[in-house]
């Protein structure tokens with residue numbers, strides 16, 4: 182935050198700036214300066230101007246001061262400001278519009294975001310790996326599910342997303358999810374190497390004009406396969422398909438679900454057998470799934486369906502959940518800011534006394550697990566898919582033990598499960 186005095190001479194003022202850039206300039210002018218947006222912003226303390234100050238600068242037409250600021254590059258697109266603004270101003274969208282303006286005008290775009298754009302354009306994914314290796318995570322499964330790649334007419338298409346596909350620390354999320362689907366008898370497939378990045382990372386970098394090509398490609402491939410339902414473990418992919426794609430392509434006949442919703446439906450339909458997980462857990466709502474996607478109940482229903490598990494909410498949860506810091510490409514532009522935000526969220530999780538911090542997002546898991554590692558905190562960070570898979574395995578082990586008359590002694594359990602219980 183800055184307290185410098187600005188020179189308001191005529192030459193510095195571009196009165197039409199807000200008109201040209203803000204999604205709703207009229208509404209932006211109704212800002213009453215209450216500061217709720219700044220107080221809600223997880224990265225506000227790292228910004229040179231707080232969100233409230235930035236809106237004022239825009240209103241005054243101080244374009245150069247606005248575009249020189251790093252404030253909008255530090256927006257993690259958590260949407261907390263928008264849902265809390267008493268005037269209902271689309272503030273996250275205004276931050277994104279400023280990024281777009283800077284990109285279009287070639288103004289101080291962080292190097293990392295330009296590299297991201299080039300990587301996604303060249304490789305159709307965010308990591309730069311050969312796109313045909315998108316199913317590499319499946320090679321470590323005990324058995325690769327039949328029809329995992331490009332099965333025509335499957336009941337469900339699992340859109341894996343770049344993070345799950347290419348970042349080994351979260352391979353266990355798609356691995357767990359496909360095993361859950363297989364055990365539940367869901368007829369599923371993936372696009373394999375034909376899956377392209379959903380485009381969300383470019384949207385978050387102010388490059389939304391590049392998303393249409395990705396939307397068209399992904400939707401056409403799914404249509405060719407004759408599939409009507411698409412499921413996501415990545416909330417950002419889910420958000421892109423449900424909030425960005427409808428403005429770009431016709432989706433009328435397609436249905437979208439996040440993995441938490443699909444698992445909740447399978448539990449209700451008694452298609453998942455869950456065994457005991459006698460642990461206290463807390464749940465972190467990913468911004469793209471909760472505050473932006475409106476999915477709060479399904480993950481909690483799934484957690485509460487696991488026998489022996491106790492869910493303790495953090496001080497901020499549901500629509501008021503704090504961001505983990507992993508959104509908006511801020512990790513690419515300024516990794517230490519992401520680390521500081523994640524550390525705050527981790528501290529809230531510790532405050533519940535839970536031993537496991539559960540989320541439903543690859544990026545949240547990466548960010549929060551890294552914060553726990555750096556702080557040397559003994560808190561396990563798991564995705565809900567991993568926890569459900571563990572619960573299902575616990576039931577299978579218990580059933581096998583009963584069937585073979587094995588005692589309940591923990592030494593009889595496989596080493597991997599015993600280790601897991603100790604964490």
Ligand code: SF4
Nearest residue numbers: 212213215216218266
């Ligand atoms: S919360 Fe809304 S009204 Fe309050 S300062 Fe921020 S933009 Fe203005």
Ligand code: SF4
Nearest residue numbers: 222256257259260262
């Ligand atoms: S969307 Fe989140 S990070 Fe961005 S300005 Fe609003 S509160 Fe801050």
Ligand code: SF4
Nearest residue numbers: 342343344379417418
């Ligand atoms: S939003 Fe989804 S597809 Fe897009 S980069 Fe993230 S994981 Fe990849």
